[in-house]
Amino acid sequence: MHDFLTGPMFYVSFSVCIIGLLVRLILYIRGLAWQLDRVAYRAYPGLGWNGAIRSVLSWLLPFGTSSWRQQPLMTILFFGFHFGAVLIPLFLVAHNLFLKSKLGFSLFTIPQLLADTLSWMVVVSALLLVFRRIALPEVRILTTAYDYLIIALSTAPFITGLLARYEVGDYGFWLVMHILCAEILLIAIPFTKLSHIILFFASRTQLGMDYGIKRGGQKGTSMVW
Amino acid sequence: MPEGKLCNKKPVENEEALKALLADTGGQQYYKEMKELDVDSKLLWGTIEKTCKTRMRTWLEICAHCGMCADSCFLYLVNDRDPKQVPAYKIQSTLGKIIKAKGKVDNEFMHMVMETAWAKCTCCNRCGMYCPHGIDMGVMFGYVRGLCYQQGFVPWELKIGAGMHRVYHAQMDVTDEDFVETFKWMVEENEEDYPGLTVPVDKVGADIMYTVNAREVKHYPEDLAEAAILFHIAGENWTVPSSGWEQTSLSMFAGDWGACKMQVEHVYAAMERLKPKRMVGTECGHAHRATVIEGPYWAGRKDGKPPVECIHYVEWVAEALRTGKLKVDPAKRIKQPVTLQDSCNYIRNSGLKEVTREIISHIVEPGYFVEMSPNKEHNFCCGGGGGFNGIGLFRPQRNKALITKRDQIINTGAKLVIAPCHNCWDAIRDLNEEYKVGIKWSFLKPLLISMVEVPEHLKPEE
Ligand code: HEM
Ligand code: HEM
């Protein structure tokens, strides 16, 4: 099992995720229609990219927008979850050792203490995001089983990763479970709303261009997100 | 009975059809027929496949169902935080469901969609600023309105309004002759006070071509006179087209994209004919949105621009004050607490927040201007946007919606509201009437006329 998951399944899940996300991005861009969207994307590339970059960056900054500032609890949970969700898979020492042995290269790594903290933050934030979904009527009405599935898929590698990390019970078992959950997640990403990993940037870029080109950018005022 | 006599999928194309609809007081017969109207699922799904592209599909798919957009919607807030008013819920339960069902929805469902698209969303686009993914329900409800219109599920007044544009190239039964005559008549009325006041019709190559809202012609003709007087005092070389003078578009509120295209092309044709340096539109928000911001796309103009540079009235006023074409007598500036209504259509959706404040700095005595909270691009809809003001069927919902603006105004402590937008102006009038607030509200034109200095050579001889 371990050999299969770290062998063929690793290559499969890894490629499905990367290629899948690229395909999603290309399909997104190809489906943009200047006349239907009513944004002259090509006519004003400068204004468009200016609007786009502001639109993406303000939202990546904790408390960088009115919306983040008005909902501090959500902001903390969102960033608490996403710092780890993005940084751990990419920059964990263990992951990079594995990467090096598999693909012959590795990335920058983060100190173990930081990794532990971020991982715990992911699990705790995910739990609180679930509570938030149940507690707030305006979120409850939107929530479907699919949303819980997405949270479960996203959080499973963190829970199992931590169990392996602290060698709770059978290390080998938790490691196999960890890699299994992680690969399921990687495969699910392009086919579910987890595709937001790339489509977030696409959508924010599009709206930023809309504001930059059509809704005010030409007037020399920039949108305060 | 699938297609009604009054309520059907066909746009209104001629005067008789318009008259028949108008004769149906309050749309009683019309809405009765709507109850029987069939949904053409094939048409609905076919249209969606052709026009609902990745931008909207992605929005619907990646929406995290996080509810961060809830507090951004004034209709959610004012309706006691009814979860059914959460923007994401409104769009998922309408467009989202139609797409999931591949267009196979029934009459009852379409009634719900119609109510949601016109009475639960004014297309103010505020939620799009508060969603982390940048999902703009205002854009999507604009689209949903088009689907509803195509299926015949459109409020009676807007079916008529869109029909008016198709028949008269104006939102009301105002003909080109009515327009020119009314403008001339209003100018004559004021000639004594402003010797030499004229309305140059169809002058080729003027600096400014002025376009209006048909309501001014029909109900507020003094607005036309005021526009003429201000251009006169400012010494502008201006003109109005005898045809193509209507800047508004109720067809945009109705989702009648065919009529939208016809209407703006008519105005653009006037621009091509008269070759003015610029077009200036009246103090209307949706008119600017329709003719200047969205119009070029309906007309298929790849640069997203009308044939000549088009500006909103507030931009002209700011420029005239800046350059000294209009000079305000400092003694006559506003000396009472006053606030400003930011119209969604040209503040959030056209970036004119600073221009309007520049005007304020000229016409209000320092210290008397009070901002609403929130303001500028974060301002709330007046409560009557997107056609909401005009729909009798949804009047109770509209009146409830006015409460947001009422409270915003009351909280400023100001007794005067400057509202350079017809829709906002109406909404503020109605909220004052409905809730007895005791405020005054005004366009810029009358305020400016009361305070600008008339140059010696333009003054009447004693
Ligand atoms: C398929 C690829 C993956 C492999 C082979 C893999 C392998 C590993 C290994 C060997 C460890 C170290 C366990 C230990 O400390 O002994 C680990 C830890 C961890 N992994 Fe993965 N992993 C993969 C993907 C992921 C993904 C996609 C995520 C998150 C989305 C993730 C989250 C974690 C976490 C949170 C830890 C524990 C962090 C800590 O040390 O505090 N892993 N993983
Ligand atoms: C650069 C990468 C990413 C960006 C920009 C991003 C952005 C977002 C945004 C804007 C939302 C919706 C906002 C919200 O919930 O309030 C969201 C939700 C979510 N994201 Fe991401 N994300 C990224 C990567 C990831 C990754 C790698 C995972 C999983 C491991 C993930 C899992 C989730 C989940 C589960 C939610 C839903 C949270 C909830 O239920 O409230 N995201 N993300």
Ligand code: SF4
């Ligand atoms: S804020 Fe955006 S992602 Fe969250 S529920 Fe609203 S529309 Fe969906």
Ligand code: SF4
């Ligand atoms: S566009 Fe305005 S009215 Fe419509 S859902 Fe969004 S915030 Fe509410």
